[in-house]
Amino acid sequence: MREFFQKHGSTLIFIVVMLVCLGFFVQVLALQNGFSSSVNAQAVERAEYHTDRQSMSVKRQTDAVKTKVALFAQTLDGIADARTAADKVRVARTSDYFAGEMFADIMYYADGKLYDYNDEQVTVYPGLAELADAETTMLTGAFQFDNRLMSVGVYAPVSEGALSGIVAVYDVNVLWASDLSQKDNTSVSASEFVLLCRSDGQILRRMTNTDTFDVGPEPVQSGFLSAYVIDETAYKSLTKCIANGTDGSAMFTYGTESYVAVVRFFGKENGNAFLFDVYKLSTVYGSGFEMSTQISGALVGLSLLIVGFGCVFVLDRRKTNKIIYNIEMINEELECATATKFRKDVPELLRRHKNSKFVLVSLRINNYGYLEGRFGDEKAHNLLKHERNILQTSLRPGETYGYSSEGEFLVLLNYRNRKELGIRLGKIYRVVNEFDELPDDDFTITMIFCAYEVESREEKVQAMLDKLKLTESSVTMPNGTFAVHYYADVIGESYSRRAEIESRMESALENSEFHLFYQPKYNLKRGDMDGSEILVRWYDSKKGTYRQPAEFLPVFEENGFIDRLDRFVFFRACENIAETVAGHGQAYPVSVNVSRVTAIQPDFTDYYKRIRTKFNIPENFITLEFTESFAYEDYDYLARIIAELHKAGFLCSLDDFGTGYSSYNVLKTLEMDEIKLDKFFLGKGTSFERDQLLLSSTIDVIKKMGVKVTQEGVETKEDYDRLKALGCDVIQGFYFSRPMKYVDYRKFVKENFAK
Missing domain, CATH: 3.20.20.450 (EAL domain)
Incomplete structure (x- = not known):
């Protein structure tokens, strides 16, 4: 028995600890499930409250605009002469009364037809023409007016007179209450984003607070909901709300976070536009979610503890570290440094050689992917090995290189001037072209040489490499002639x-x-x-x-x-x-x-x-x-x-x-x-x-x-x-x-x- 415990004691202890942790894990998980349901319901209520506040702001603004147009319509009451009434509309079009960035135009209705300020009949906007017999002040749905930004029409009837009504055309932003653009507005800042949408879901205006979601120009249904709301029940609930023009909300999960989407329509009198908001539950609820997160953190801690015991029990740390180092730092096929090791080595070389001038160079074989496809992986890899051998024999003390990807090597070179550097790189280019394993004699290996002259040793290596990439993207493809493209020369006005x-x-x-x-x-x-x-x-x-x-x-x-x-x-x-x-x-x-x-x-x-x-x-x-x-x-x-x-x-x-x-x-x-x-x-x-x-x-x-x-x-x-x-x-x-x-x-x- 003693020998058994001596041999397997550590294993038994490990199993006991695993079982204890697992039992605790089950107990905590049961508590968390009950708590999470209550927290979620309250978080949804708070999200809906925020959107309701936004909706009230929008309705206050639209009511103000409708009142303004209705008051002007009242000034046309009793004017029996159509010319006089039309002239009054024409004057109002450029008056201070309708002055503002969002006002676009004003038109009038007479004899069941729509006319512009030039008294010409307007037929290209069917949605406006249909308002000829409307009896109340209202907004139309959003539409494209005069090939410009999306717009809405604000219609007001004329009780008696030659004209039956007027419609003022505003930029669609008239629906966007000014306080919705203020990130210090708590109802707005609590959301991931706020969308103002047309009745069919087309996005008219947006306010984004985070970069969690990439909301494109597509309608909400085919864009955001299709891309992010995977839960079928939530997806159907939200699309049904939009299709029927009704308010609603639904929870969904994206990544590891829970969110709630809220839909609030403004009504037919406001063009059936609606707000579509998304909130992260932890943001709108606050401290309760922090507690839930702490519970989850405890569970993660237990899991990590179990994994830690397992790793210590199964793996040897030194071997693991060596494997990881080789994966990150050494390219196994080429038996040379990777781009990661290159980025790690460069700062040390710059520090040790303070009095030397350095240049960072990328040497890329042009159309390497095509070369692989045409001649096969083996020939392409042999070409890279050929280039690796050239670099190994060409480098001097205090210089280094590494392989990046797609036929590109990165090199740190010591140099006196550009002429000397051009001679060194030109020699490398000529020797690379001596590779004789490609079966097509007419195929010429072309390369792109981009160089960044190191200006400050405090500059991050990644920033230098980004400048090399930018240089490479800005130059034309080589035609077989050798040239070095310098960052300082290429990147200017362009x-x-x-x-x-x-x-x-x-x-x-x-x-x-x-x-x-x-x-x-x-x-x-x-x-x-x-x-x-x-x-x-x-x-x-x-x-x-x-x-x-x-x-x-x-x-x-x-x-x-x-x-x-x-x-x-x-x-x-x-x-x-x-x-x-x-x-x-x-x-x-x-x-x-x-x-x-x-x-x-x-x-x-x-x-x-x-x-x-x-x-x-x-x-x-x-x-x-x-x-x-x-x-x-x-x-x-x-x-x-x-x-x-x-x-x-x-x-x-x-x-x-x-x-x-x-x-x-x-x-x-x-x-x-x-x-x-x-x-x-x-x-x-x-x-x-x-x-x-x-x-x-x-x-x-x-x-x-x-x-x-x-x-x-x-x-x-x-x-x-x-x-x-x-x-x-x-x-x-x-x-x-x-x-x-x-x-x-x-x-x-x-x-x-x-x-």
Whole structure:
């Protein structure tokens, strides 16, 4: 027995401690369950109280605006002459009475019709026209007024007289009570965020206090609720409230935290808008939740205690530490330092060599992923080992290197001047290119060299590496020639411009500064409009002008924001189509651009199909355009995307065909519905005969494959006649029409192609 306890005593003690801890764990868990239910119910009540206070603030503000419009309507009572009454409305439009940033316009009703200040009948806003016979003062639902920010109409009837009523148009922010923008307002600060929404869930205004949730531009149901409310009961409860226009709340869990979402509608008289708030239960409840957290902490402590005993009992600490060190610090395949060890070693070297000048250099093999795919992992890894050997033999005392990822090595070098550094790096580049294991003799290894000259030894290594990344993202791809790109040279005005764009892109999207422009396309066969391509423009509210797309789109494509912008444009495009159909207008097919960043998102196809279905857009009414450069990068991936989109009811188009990536492999591999020829085909070459042969043969090949041919950049009648004679299907360009705002586009269609 003694021998048994001597041999297994520690094991038995460990088992006893585990059982005691487990029993205590069960007891505490039972107590916590009962306490948590009570705490949750009280937290929900407090959250609803906060939202009710916000709702009262909004109603006070809307009541003030309705009263103001109603008082002016009373001044029109008894005026029997329509001209006199209309003149009074026209004068009020620019008077101090309606002065303010949120006031947009005022119109009047007479003989059951709506007129603007120029006495012209207004028919483009069906929601306003329907108020002609309303008998009470009320707000309309939010709508887009004059291609500007979202707006609401405040209607007030005229009791007696030539006019039957007036409607004042305000920026939708008139619904946003001023105290909702004050973070010291306790009812607001207690929330994660506050959303002001249209009756259909479209977000009009927001106040965000934390970055826990990424609330996009989509309606609450398809955006926030679909993304974060996993519990089916809570999801159905909240979506039902929004669909029925009723108040409600529901609890849900995200991560390890519990939250409550509250819905409060303002009523039909206030345009059926509503507030959607989300609160963290621990924030709205306070100390009670702290106690619950302490209980949970005790449970976690017990768990850690059990795990600690297990680790001490099972593992040897020194072996564990060694394994962890090797994983973090040593790249097993290359048998060299990792980027983590490099970041750790650099500060020590800088400290020891105080009188030396240092430069941080990144050496990246260009298109390393492509190289792996083409020649195989083994050849690619052998190339990295070849480069590692070169660095090992090239480094001097006081220098170091490490492998980062994707064909990139990081190096800390001692240097006197840029000329000497260029010679050292140029030699490394030449020796790397002596690698002879790649079977294709025509393949040239190209590299990107970016350098950051260390200015302060107090600067964090990660900050230096970030500057290297920024430098790399700002330079053009190498063409086979050797060059070193210095941070100080590359990052100047372009960095400031990029930083300014990135600092404003979120607010620009929230404030609807991105506008949709429509460029009509003309069908040469039918002699009729073929549809339009939707382009996006950024209206800079600070400068009062539109930014050039080439200024901001490349930035968005690099930082990933283009995905949100693409989805915003697509959602708004579908919304406009549905609005046109609802107003019995003539709707033509549209083309919408899709970036590579958007197309590779996991939910890309599902999202676009869901939005098309939401607005009841017919199948094959919308064409999604992809650039030829995307096709060149990955034919197989794009081919799968196109197949999924066809099943989801979309047509697909290849844009910019002929811009340098053209290959008949595009036509063989991708089942496109349309090929858009780049303006390059209309440019003048060495002879007209060669130009004509190239253009005609390209059109002929594509048409014989049953694919529609669209020529972009058509600006002259000469181009028009030439393309028509060659059998081109569709043209797009300034000769037919320039891009125009949505309101102008509707007018263009009505005046020229109304059926």
